[in-house]
Amino acid sequence: MQRICLNCGMSVSDTTSYCPKCDNALNLQHDGSTITVDITHNGERVREALQKMEMEIGLARKDVAKCMRLVVGSGLIREEVLLALRDLKFRGDIIDFESESFNAGAVMVRLK
Numbered sequence: 112m113q114r115i116c117l118n119c120g121m122s123v124s125d126t127t128s129y130c131p132k133c134d135n136a137l138n139l140q141h142d143g144s145t146i147t148v149d150i151t152h153n154g155e156r157v158r159e160a161l162q163k164m165e166m167e168i169g170l171a172r173k174d175v176a177k178c179m180r181l182v183v184g185s186g187l188i189r190e191e192v193l194l195a196l197r198d199l200k201f202r203g204d205i206i207d208f209e210s211e212s213f214n215a216g217a218v219m220v221r222l223k
């Protein structure tokens with residue numbers, strides 16, 4: 112698959128980490144946007160919700176969004192998601208995350 116370098120506009124392979132033209136770090140580029148992903152709306156169990164979250168974050172890291180808003184609902188899934196995100200942050204897969212203060216059922220993840 113191809114993607115566009117946001118710095119110089121060159122079309123590059125999505126397996127490349129650095130733009131061959133301008134040398135910009137492609138995995139750090141973002142357009143400031145936020146995508147919303149609901150990982151609980153199909154009545155997923157905890158493990159399914161976590162798998163979905165990891166998959167969505169993996170995809171989003173190759174995309175241009177800056178943040179991902181994870182709709183986690185309340186209860187067990189939310190608790191497990193927060194634990195998993197702590198792990199992802201430790202591994203450097205995400206920059207940071209925080210529960211939305213006005214909406215405990217959603218978590219904002221800073222991807223880039």
Ligand SMILES: [Zn+2]
Pocket residue numbers: 116117118119120121130131132133134135
């Ligand atoms: Zn470039």
